[in-house]
Amino acid sequence: MAPRGALKWAILLALRFAVGGIFLWAGATKAWNPAGFAEEIEAYRLVPYRLGVAGAVYLPWLEMVAGAWLIFARDRRAAIATLVALLLLFIGALASAWARGLDIRCGCFGGAGASEPIVNALLRDVAMLGALAVVAWSERAGGREKRGESGAAADTLPA
Amino acid sequence: MRRLPVQLLLLWGMAAAPAALSALIHPHRPSWTGEALRPDEITAATAAAWGRQILWVDARPAEAYQRGHIPGAIHLDEMNWESQFGAVVDAWRPGQRVVVYCDGGRCQASRQVARRLREEVGLPEVYALKGGQDAWLRVAR
Numbered sequence: 001m002a003p004r005g006a007l008k009w010a011i012l013l014a015l016r017f018a019v020g021g022i023f024l025w026a027g028a029t030k031a032w033n034p035a036g037f038a039e040e041i042e043a044y045r046l047v048p049y050r051l052g053v054a055g056a057v058y059l060p061w062l063e064m065v066a067g068a069w070l071i072f073a074r075d076r077r078a079a080i081a082t083l084v085a086l087l088l089l090f091i092g093a094l095a096s097a098w099a100r101g102l103d104i105r106c107g108c109f110g111g112a113g114a115s116e117p118i119v120n121a122l123l124r125d126v127a128m129l130g131a132l133a134v135v136a137w138s139e140r141a142g143g144r145e146k147r148g149e150s151g152a153a154a155d156t157l158p159a
Numbered sequence: 160m161r162r163l164p165v166q167l168l169l170l171w172g173m174a175a176a177p178a179a180l181s182a183l184i185h186p187h188r189p190s191w192t193g194e195a196l197r198p199d200e201i202t203a204a205t206a207a208a209w210g211r212q213i214l215w216v217d218a219r220p221a222e223a224y225q226r227g228h229i230p231g232a233i234h235l236d237e238m239n240w241e242s243q244f245g246a247v248v249d250a251w252r253p254g255q256r257v258v259v260y261c262d263g264g265r266c267q268a269s270r271q272v273a274r275r276l277r278e279e280v281g282l283p284e285v286y287a288l289k290g291g292q293d294a295w296l297r298v299a300r
Contacts, residue, residue, distance in 0.1 A: 034181060036298060038189035039202040042289075049195045056189055057182045061174040069170055078166035105208035 012138050015131045016070050022128065023067030023083060029110035030060035040107025044093050062086070070135075080136045087129045094122045187297075199273060201286045203294040206258055214251055216259040216276070218268040219292075229260065229295060235272055244280060251282060260288040260295065 030037040038056035042049065063086065069079035090108070097104060098118050106121040182188055196202065206213060215232035217224045224234040233250055235243045251257065257276060261268040269287040276285045288295060 031177075031181065033187045034185055035187045035189040036204060039204040039290075039294070039298070042196050043202045043205045045196060049193055050191060053189045053191055053193075058174065058178040061178040061181070062171065065170055065174040075166065077163050078170045081163070081167060082170055103209065104205045107204065 020067040020071035023063045027060040027063030043104040091125045200289045203298040214257045218261045218272040257285040261291045263291045263293040
């Protein structure tokens with residue numbers, strides 16, 4: 001592997017571990033106390049009570065599975081799509097709370113990080129969205145290269 | 160390489176199985192039968208985020224207050240309103256939020272006391288704690 005290729009590989013691996021690890025940790029802290037997470041969702045005053053409860057039970061596990069998938073799977077498209085959707089959901093909820101002047105805690109890591117300002121959480125989510133865009137772009141470029149190589153090989157096969 | 164929709168179904172399904180189990184047997188599973196948060200209520204999680212900015216008011220009967228209460232809470236129940244509400248007014252500082260609580264999710268005393276503190280005493284930011292002291296103890300643990 002050329003030094004530039006190795007550097008790119010290392011950066012992408014680090015991004016995958018960072019984003020996947022954050023989601024694994026965030027999901028685990030919330031899955032530990034789903035009743036507490038249901039209260040955090042409720043404080044946003046965005047969704048009906050039962051929908052919030054369903055989210056409190058399901059979202060932590062979705063975060064953990066998608067985070068692990070991003071780190072360990074070979075084909076990471078489903079994890080990227082799921083995590084992007086989750087981040088857009090979280091950014092929308094945080095921005096809405098911020099715009100309405102709600103003085104609530106993020107709830108991003110269960111009871112941990114209780115005093116974190118909402119703007120910090122927003123910036124972190126936008127940064128993770130950027131990291132996922134880089135990973136997705138490199139996967140796409142890698143896929144194109146592979147298809148190009150196999151196409152070129154097919155062209156050189158004897159008739 | 161599986162197609163993306165199949166992968167997505169697999170991923171979401173893998174999350175759904177433990178989530179369903181969690182909803183059934185987790186010791187801290189949320190209740191499905193609760194009520195939506197009212198405009199004059201806050202959750203214990205929000206109260207925890209506000210921290211020391213809060214003036215706590217205990218709306219339970221005096222015996223329950225004497226058995227134990229949230230540290231710093233002032234007792235004010237409707238039975239002793241006239242003799243007790245002055246203590247809340249004396250303790251309140253401008254800009255401070257008042258949070259009134261009673262026992263658990265079903266008691267109404269906190270809403271009544273919070274309403275009276277707003278309407279009769281004129282305190283600007285008074286909320287009832289959803290889930291009462293029980294919810295606070297779960298968060299403060």
